[in-house]
Amino acid sequence: MDTSVENGMVTRSDLPLRVINSTPEAISKAKKRAKRSFRQIRTENVFKKTLMLMGLIMVILVLGILLTLIVQSLPSVKALGPKYLWSKVWDPVQDIYGAWPFLLGTLLSSFLALFISIPFSIAIAIFLGEYHPKGWLPNFLKNTVELIAAVPSVIYGFWGLAVLVPIVRSFESAIGVDPIGVGIFSSSLILAVMIIPYAASLGRSMINMVPSHLKEAAYGLGATRWEVIRSVVLPYTKSGLFAGILLSLGRALGETMAVTMVIGNTSLIPKNIFAPGNTMASVIANEFTEADKPVYLSALIELGLVLFLVTVVINLIGKKIIDRFTNE
Amino acid sequence: MESTIIKSRNFNASFGSNHVVRNVNIDIPRNHVIAVMGPSGCGKTTYLRCINRMHELIPGATCSGEMKLNDENIYEMHPIFVRLKIGMVFQRPNPFPNLSIYDNVIAGYKLNGIKLPKAERDRIVEHSLTRVALWNEVKDSLNKKGSFLSGGQQQRLCIARAVAMEPEVLLFDEPTSALDPISTSTVEELFHELKVNYTLIIVTHNMQQAARVSDKTAFFFMGELVEYDETKTMFTNPKDNRTQNYITGRFS
């Protein structure tokens, strides 16, 4: 059979029995049909391999990205060693490279943004998951959250530059710090808005999955709505909420454009959260095309490698938690 | 003299380490209705799915032994040829939800890319729908989606779809278990009509159905073929104790 598929020869056994003893036309028609089927079978085998290849492309892409980043950051790893990551001065003109200002800037802006956004995203998750799962008001909120995720980051950056930075500047002069406006605080505010949807939508679906018999048990004991949320819903979903917050953090760490536009872009170590600074992503965006020396370029790519590894680990942990939660 | 169309010798099937069909030997005569019955989990559906090689689609499923169609080993043929010659109707009606009634009937041609002249297609559709006694009910709404029909109509549509391919054998996997009694009797009446041209193998857990529709009956128990005989003999004078117990309702 397999040989006949390959060479396309139709044997007696490939034809339906009732055709074999009938008219020559019927036989030739059946033969034609059998030949068609041979073609189909060959196509089927090719198609299965193609599908597998397309899946393989995803794996190759990720390995390729990792490998490219490693290979391209080798010059900097060789020249600067591991202490590059905690050296405090970044001065490419003098060939001095230290990543600490960017690591610090990234951590400060991301965690600040995370702390600002958590109450809001959890409130949205509770509102949509528990208080009002259906109706026009929750629909409106759901669409709002989706829109927040859909607005391009460059538009957040532009708006931040034009509207938010002046506001932050007057706030800064009111509390008595250098009124620069651009800086880590401004970028954290923008980031906080941008990352709300990730934790909110994940939290919502987690809260939806809380079995109603658990809640009913608590209500049956005379618990108030808030007590049910606090003692049943939140404990049940805490790992899911945590995963949502992790995904938000991953987003914040890697966000480039909005941050680049409002963070001030200096390579000095930020003195406080209102000072201008740089994140790993923003320094790459700003200096990549200007990096004229191999070690300079490679040092930037090493930042990219660190960013890649950190976000990948955070995302994978988050996904693992979600998988475990949804499979329970 | 009746000729054998399906013949299995020492046929076994399993899911992973779970051995569900054991050493089945059976000869199925052409143009008969064969009922396969037994309690649930006895391997009757698995055996049926082995006949047109649907069993192997399940990950971890394996089988061994001899299964022949017209003296040719099914497991040496390509599954596509096997399935073109052995049609199947499933437990739940499963018309293609994206196709019209008309397209559902000729789905085997249309989706396989076999081009037929319009007149030929119309003939096949009308002929197949008439065979399953559905033509009069749907001839004015052939362009509606198949999923708008009632459950019984959908199941007859699925039979028409299998009949349209002109197979030699038709397999039915508990074809009426999802249907109401009236639809069930309509479908059962079809079996008598269809056996003129096809060989029908029907898996059922319903003894009355087996007794009503079949010429021969096979009784499966714990993966084994316990008894295989003329339906009349089987229900009046079973040879095996287990068959006796089953048809008298001692376990089900």
Add this chain to the structure above:
Amino acid sequence: MDAKNVKYRLGKSYGFQILTYILAFACVVPLLAILIFILKQGLSKINWHFLVNVPKPVGESGGGIANALVGSILIIIVASIIAIPIGIMAGVYLSENKKSRLAYWVRLSTDVLQGVPSIVIGIVAYFWMVKPLGGFSAFSGSVALAIMMLPIVVRSTEETLKLLPDSLREAALALGMPFHRVIFKVIVPVGISGILSGVMLSVARITGETAPLLFTAFGNPYLSTNLTKPMQSLPLLIFNYATSPYNDWHDLAWGASLILLLWVLFLNIFTKIVTRKWKVQL
């Protein structure tokens, strides 16, 4: 349990409920602020002239964003041509091979790729495309954006097809259909609304992406349709002009922001309508 205690607990419950409402709806404020501000700034800039002209040099007012519009559309079309077939087929692979070893790694890779920061994709595309080809090009930008589209398309395809009942596949296979026809004629058409919504969401997502284009498509002040040369795109134009010190350029950037925003909003709304309309009733 006295009445006072119950009253206190109920009060606390209502208090938290109100606090949740306030916090939840607070997120409407920044979004509205952004939408209104961009509408206000952008609306007066947009006219026919704005859409069909290229930017004027510094010091001259007027000019338009035709180069960025054309560039964005071209770059996105090429990215889609690369990513959609690969993404859908990889998604089909995943849904058809739920338990194979390779599928596990493919799924993991897709998850990883989804979380990779866009700037990192930009770096990698620079080394894969720009360096070997000897210069910035629109095509390298398309490759970078295609990499960003892939995980979204793969995942939405897989999730959609996974939900289709096995009976559908069995019905097709039992008719003697070869595997590729089962996929293209039955499985994909039935799941088309979910697949399409994933595709359109991925297009909406890359429309606003800037970072991967910085070192690939690079930007171009003139109208260019040559895929092997630098090309302007809407987000690049907004970034470059917004961070410039010139008011005329800011005006262009506001107009471009409004166009970009409307485009993204349109895609999101359109996706919802199509998803609902094309849904096949099972």
